[in-house]
Amino acid sequence: MMDYNSLLAKKITELKPSGIRRFFDIANEVEGVISLGVGEPDFKTPWVIRREGIRSLEKGKTWYSANAGLMELRSEIASYLKRRFNLSYHPKEEIFVSVGGSEAIDMCIRSFVEPGDEVLVVEPSFVAYAPIVTMAGGVVVPIPTKAENHFRLTAQELREHITEKTKMLVLPFPNNPTGGVMRREHLEEIAEVLRETNIIVLSDEIYAELTYGRERHVSIAEIDGMWERTVVINGFSKAYAMTGWRLGYAAGPAPIISQMLKLHQYAIMCAPTTSQYAAICAVRDCDQAIEEMAEEYNTRRRFVVDSLNKMGLTCFNPEGAFYCFPCIRSTGLDSESFCEQLLKEQKVAVVPGNAFGESGEGFVRVSYCYSIDHLVEAMNRISQFVQQRAEQMKNEGVAHEASDRTCARKA
Known part of the structure; x- marks a missing residue:
């Protein structure tokens, strides 16, 4: 018999x-479940995009x-990045198309990281x-980022974690799972720290189009001195409801993209052609669709957010992505037990908050990329659960804390 463990x-x-x-393997075994866990838009890919894929076939x-x-496609991506985010990239040398944003992340990390190199990962x-x-x-x-800072990375937190071995910073904003964002003033502070170093930034901006409020998403690559590092x-899964098309891309300085492309050549060869033809239509013609x-x-x-706060699960107002990250410490349960x-x-x-790093303990991720009817029923059920848990704690003589300092809403 083969000893696979030794091989x-x-x-x-x-x-x-x-x-x-792991958690959803459990959930899939329960009938009648209302899921608020998967980060997948409930919208169909816009018809004009699907039609282009069909035509290519x-x-x-x-x-x-x-x-x-x-x-x-690379030319259209370059035009899109300039039009939407004021980023300038040459389509031939500074952009490559990947199999989802996940492959681009993998190619980027593997192009830089050698044994012993330290990579700073903002969590959750x-x-x-x-x-x-x-x-x-x-x-x-x-x-670790903090709820009182709306899960933003601060310049002080960044400085405290940099060592002579630091090679890369992974900057994931708008953030999954918290919904936190980094506005221009926050990025300026981070850039001031990084300009003193030789650290590269992997800026995962897959939720860039899902930023709420008056200010649009700002990429750290737009900040002075940051483009070259x-x-x-980015990709098409979230903004265009194209998860199953598996298409993303990376944009950066030519010397970096050329090395990422080398890995991509050997590991993947190229992204799905049908998806690429559909994506041309997406970035060229569908600004209005993504805004809708x-x-x-x-x-x-x-x-x-309003429902969660009313039921006593303190939740700051997320400004990006399609997730809420309420604190559940008031229930006396840890994240996994709560879920x-x-x-x-x-x-x-x-989803238990600790699935996204230890700093996520005491929180859960709630996705709102579902229909409003779906969400109404889910909020009613969660409210019943919280009320029943409060009664149970009262009967057991357990002190019920309405809030915790680490969960407090920022005024």
Whole structure:
């Protein structure tokens, strides 16, 4: 019999499975569950985009594209980045198209990180960053952010974690799972710290189009002195409701993109051609469609945040993405226990905050990329659960804290 444990790479076998996937394996076994867990838009990909994909198939455009992606698509991405975010990139040398934003993240980290290099990862954040760093032989250095700062990275927090071994900063804003954003003034403070170093920035901006309020998203690459040290990662999954098309891209200085492309050539070859033809239409013609979807998310955001706060789960007002990150410490439960009991008793699935890093303990991620009817029913069930938990704590003589300092809403 084969001894697989002695053959498989330890750095892979020792990786923990995704906390999100582990929990939803449990949720999938329960009938009648209302899920607020998956970060996937409930909208269909706009018809004009789907139509372009269909047309490309009808015309037999099913061959490989250039490794970096169709030139027409890269040109449209360059125009889009300039139009929407004031970022200038040459489509031939400074942009490549990837299989989802996740592949671009992987290619970026592997292009820089060598054994022993430290990578600063702002947390709570997307579950893939740390494992990719580990697989590249790097050392993950989490930077916990705080609810009282709306989960923004501060210049002081950044300085405290930089060492002579620091190679990269992963800056994931707008943020999954918290909904936190970095406005221009915050990015200026971060840039002031980074300009004194030789640190590269991986700026994951997949939720850039889902920023609420008067101010649009600002990329750190737009800040003085940061373009040359930043790789911008973006894609089509969230803004255009194109999750299953698996298409993303990276934009950055040519010497960096050329090395990322080299990895991409050997690992992937090229992104799906049909998806690329559809994406040309998306970035060229669908600004209005993404704004309409963002406005609907904004309506849902206001409803969910208001509902959570009314039921006693303190939740700051997220300014980006399509997630809320309420504090659940008032229930006396840790994140995983809260999610497990909520699923068992009310059949509502949310994600434990600690799936996104240790600093997420005491919180849960609630996705509002679902219909308003779906959200209304889910909020009613969660409210019932919280009320029942409060009664249980009262009967058991457990002090019920309405709030915790780390969960306090910023006035």
